[in-house]
Amino acid sequence: MNKAHFGCWALVLIVSAGSGEAEEELGTIAQLEVWRHQKLAQARSEDGAQLAAFTTDGCSGGMSAVWRTIAQSFPDFRDAQGEAPPWEQCCVVHDVAYHLGGEDVSPLASYFARLSADESLRQCVLDVAERDSAALQLRYGQPHDTIETAFEFIANRMFDAVRVGGAPCSGLPWRWGYGWPQCW
Template identity: 45%
Template sequence: MELRAHQALIDRIARPDTGLAPFETDGCSGGLSQVWGMVSARFPEFAETYKAAPPWEACCFTHDRAYHAAAEASTAEESYDARVLADAELRSCVNETGRLRRSELAEQYGVTPDRVELAYGLIADAMHLAVRFGGGPCSGLSWRWGYGYPNCSVLQTLTGD
């Protein structure tokens, strides 16, 4: 079913009136970066410990780069595969962030390094599920696959209009 949406996106990209908008990012979508920033602005203790942005926000920037241009795919199958890969890389990056911070955070919270990695693993899995569920092409959402292109419609692909 998702391949139909990828085909609609590829068809939209192929239109002569379609251009790629300049890259923009909201950090980690779904309000994650925005809420994190609001909480850190309101609670200085939170900001002191956790900073003003999620520690894995760089992973979201990389993920947004792929999503923005639909990884420059030229077929529906390439687009689908590229999205699956981008989402897996997001999960891997968040896990790696936890692995790199495990000793520091374990000491800070009085837990084992394995518990830190477990927590980051849960975060990574939740983020992966969220992007797989909510990031498909042609959804109308601002964080959709191919969001740098004008929105598309699966109905256009089905009807030919």
Template identity: 35%
Template structure:
């Protein structure tokens, strides 16, 4: 009977409500948020990137988020910084490291790359609707 209970819990887990942790951003993580003269020059780019990483999703979505970060930072006039940041997020943003800034950090660790389900998208919308401003 004990094994049946464990099996039931394992298979019933998808039936329970899916919840994502509250969104948070640490800015540009372990990278400066801007230059010495403009100390938050590309901070908005990092917030948008953090939001994409918080949600997670497929490998292609991660590539798109990283490319969008590069484009956004380059638009600030800092093309070299954009390339350095791109290399950093490509190396350090993998979902397989237990970092607080990994791909899909809003979900439990080791979610990896996979498309978001309809239920997960609804959970994201609930949290997103509670956020101040729009992302």
């Protein structure tokens, strides 16, 4: 049995052993993720475990990096669109939450803290569209409804991306709890 199969069976045993009423209400995917939060809690409690200094790449997945590269290479793009995505500060706030991996180290609390951080990212992007609507309408030459629809699409895809790629102890540099290098 390989490690992935062992991990799945271990989760089945934990869940079937009555790990809590709240976990029983979670779907299978959420239960698998809670198991990863358990790994993070264990890594955080090990002797010598230390939180690394905070770092951010703006919006992960290359979103900020690609935007900056295009802005540097094409001055007209930079002048029209700016040097960074208009929602980049939302990503930095999200990174602060992801760096620590939640205040409460219990796996279920950590799971819900991550879900809350991801939802906050989505809402922040939507709030940027609402807050900056007049400027964005001028910049893009589009009505409010179009700006709102575009930002809603972006916010939802960002939410989907962080839900899929941000689980703790995944080995990815943008994972939940990435400030704990002991949890790969």
